[in-house]
Amino acid sequence: MFNSVIGSSINLQSFLLSLVCAMVLGVLTSLIFTHFTRHTGSLAITLAVLPPIVTLVIMMINGNVGAGLAVAGAFALVRFRSLPGTAKEVCGIFLSVSIGLACGMGYVGVAVVYFAFMSIFIILLEELKFGQRSLAERQLKITIPEDLDYEEIFDDLFEKYTVRWELSRVHTTNMGTLYELTYDVLMRNKSQSREFIDALRCRNGNLSISLGRAVDKESM
Numbered sequence: 001m002f003n004s005v006i007g008s009s010i011n012l013q014s015f016l017l018s019l020v021c022a023m024v025l026g027v028l029t030s031l032i033f034t035h036f037t038r039h040t041g042s043l044a045i046t047l048a049v050l051p052p053i054v055t056l057v058i059m060m061i062n063g064n065v066g067a068g069l070a071v072a073g074a075f076a077l078v079r080f081r082s083l084p085g086t087a088k089e090v091c092g093i094f095l096s097v098s099i100g101l102a103c104g105m106g107y108v109g110v111a112v113v114y115f116a117f118m119s120i121f122i123i124l125l126e127e128l129k130f131g132q133r134s135l136a137e138r139q140l141k142i143t144i145p146e147d148l149d150y151e152e153i154f155d156d157l158f159e160k161y162t163v164r165w166e167l168s169r170v171h172t173t174n175m176g177t178l179y180e181l182t183y184d185v186l187m188r189n190k191s192q193s194r195e196f197i198d199a200l201r202c203r204n205g206n207l208s209i210s211l212g213r214a215v216d217k218e219s220m
Contacts, residue, residue, distance in 0.1 A: 006106030010059055014106060018055055022103035025115045026051035026096060032119050033092040036126045047092050051100035058104025138193075140165075140183040142200060143173070143207040150181055153203055161196040163188055178207070 005014045030047035095118060102111035144150055150170075158165040162185045169182035187193065197209050 005108055006059070015059065018059070018103045018106055018108060019052055021108045021111060022051035022055040022100055023048075025099050025103070025111055028115065028119070029092065029096050029099060032122060033088065033095075036122070037086075037088050037092075043089055043092070047096050050093065050096035051103060054097050054100025055104040058101055137184070137186050138211050138213065140185050141208075141210045141212075142181045142183070142204055143209070144179050144181065144204045145207070146172070146177055146179060148179075148204070150179065154200065157196070157199050157203070158183075158185070161188055161192055161199070162186055 005017055026048040029051070030044045033047055034044045099111050099115055102108075102114060142150075142154070165183050165185040167181060168184050169180075171180055172178065173180050187196070193211055197211055200209050201207075
């Protein structure tokens with residue numbers, strides 16, 4: 001099962017077996033990653049097509065793993081030259097490349113078992129919400145007049161409605177007459193969001209306030 005289907009030379013049967021396996025596993029890899037991640041159509045196609053591409057590259061260089069990795073790695077990184085990708089997208093790309101590498105070397109059984117274990121591992125991490133932000137984490141934006149001292153004016157409200165807070169950004173708006181403050185907050189109770197906003201409105205002169213989902217700071 002874990003022996004290579006490719007002997008000293010490539011024949012039609014081993015070529016088709018490796019290529020079809022790479023295609024099937026590529027499509028399944030794409031389905032796994034796109035199910036749990038916001039994505040574009042180009043990412044889904046990329047994850048599906050990469051394994052058969054890498055398979056052919058490895059076959060054509062007669063199993064030279066070093067040269068194959070160099071060429072396949074160049075293919076994998078093309079997508080990120082102009083358009084940034086998230087950490088999950090990078091992970092999906094390298095998973096597809098590794099599957100293609102195994103199929104290109106003829107280790108179809110290894111590729112199938114590897115894909116099965118990695119799929120279970122990914123699904124388990126997603127179901128456990130491993131490393132993900134709490135739903136109570138929010139990004140708060142408050143607009144205040146320029147003459148209002150923002151350093152401690154909201155502290156009592158933060159202590160009442162949040163577990164922790166951090167002022168992450170301050171910038172001027174409306175020709176410098178207003179400040180927009182951006183906080184990262186962890187709510188004590190998500191159901192108190194409206195009450196929290198109403199209390200803040202009484203302090204900032206009823207100017208604009210937004211309380212939304214926390215933004216992930218992923219490496220792009």
